[in-house]
Amino acid sequence: MVALGGGHGLSASLQALRHTTEAITAVVTVADDGGSSGRLRQQFDILPPGDLRMALAALCEDTQWGHQWSAVLQHRFGGHGELAGHPLGNLLITALWDLVPEQEVRGLDLVGRLLNTRGRVLPMSLLPLDIEATMGVPDDLGHEVLVTVRGQSRIAKHPGRVDAIRLVPEAPPACPEALESIKLADVVVLGPGSWFTSVMPHLLVPDLLEALHDTPATRVLTLNVSLTDDEAAGYTVADHVGAILKHAPGLSFDHVIADPQVVSTVAERTALQEAVARLGAHLVVTTVGKMRTPGVHDTLRLAAAYRDVMATLS
Numbered sequence: 001m002v003a004l005g006g007g008h009g010l011s012a013s014l015q016a017l018r019h020t021t022e023a024i025t026a027v028v029t030v031a032d033d034g035g036s037s038g039r040l041r042q043q044f045d046i047l048p049p050g051d052l053r054m055a056l057a058a059l060c061e062d063t064q065w066g067h068q069w070s071a072v073l074q075h076r077f078g079g080h081g082e083l084a085g086h087p088l089g090n091l092l093i094t095a096l097w098d099l100v101p102e103q104e105v106r107g108l109d110l111v112g113r114l115l116n117t118r119g120r121v122l123p124m125s126l127l128p129l130d131i132e133a134t135m136g137v138p139d140d141l142g143h144e145v146l147v148t149v150r151g152q153s154r155i156a157k158h159p160g161r162v163d164a165i166r167l168v169p170e171a172p173p174a175c176p177e178a179l180e181s182i183k184l185a186d187v188v189v190l191g192p193g194s195w196f197t198s199v200m201p202h203l204l205v206p207d208l209l210e211a212l213h214d215t216p217a218t219r220v221l222t223l224n225v226s227l228t229d230d231e232a233a234g235y236t237v238a239d240h241v242g243a244i245l246k247h248a249p250g251l252s253f254d255h256v257i258a259d260p261q262v263v264s265t266v267a268e269r270t271a272l273q274e275a276v277a278r279l280g281a282h283l284v285v286t287t288v289g290k291m292r293t294p295g296v297h298d299t300l301r302l303a304a305a306y307r308d309v310m311a312t313l314s
Helices: 007-017 035-044 050-058 064-074 088-099 104-115 152-157 176-184 195-204 206-214 237-247 266-278 299-311
Strands: 002-005 025-028 120-123 130-138 144-150 161-168 187-190 218-222 255-258 282-285
Touching (some): 002 007, 007 299, 050 088, 064 104, 152 195, 187 299
Parallel strands (some): 002 025, 218 255, 255 282
Antiparallel strands (some): 130 144, 130 161
């Protein structure tokens, strides 16, 4: 199983997949430029460690030992000093990269061995990347004008609708181990997560996109359970699928998983079905969100959805 994404969305898919197998590889976006990751990236000229840390924490074993280490990894220092705002896991990853320079994958594998994780965490590229978006923003007269916004943290909070994204530098090399994992996978899962800054960037790495085209694996697209965050402003889940069609024409999927709460009307479901058909995929509408916590995936329900999809492989 290979899961691509970043942040809380990737964490949810990893925790769900763990109910099915321990043979999991996470391929993580490396374009974060805000918070602790941004500070460490700028200070030490390294990959942003935050999303990688969250993936490692999600793969900690389901025991008291694993839960304790997951909490340690995620512990964020308070106060007002230089450590304020840094999660311990970010510092641990940075320290190992300092000890084994230019061996980012080996450093992450060492963290995984220390934590006894059930799976492997890889960056999608060994270059720290930036995301640049073209966004439609209303002017004083109410007309939409296109502006360019650079940086994951700025795009996520900038008012307006994302029209297109690109990576800087363009066409970065993919992590070789990530390509190999996709080549050997039985199932590849893309999403959920911040659509334009965590999910879509994988499709803008040419070698990764080619690997997704060529893999014999079953390809599963997991849609978000909420469209209330700033980055999703003005979009429907059908638009999210359309963005994939626009940025990665020709890429097909086998299954698309959607929660009923984001396709609550006949028009929304019809639009999504049409977009999914253009991907060549089968639409699976099933409850995968937490009932009492809107906008958050329920990992047990998501695991059941993945199991149902994988049952078609046998």
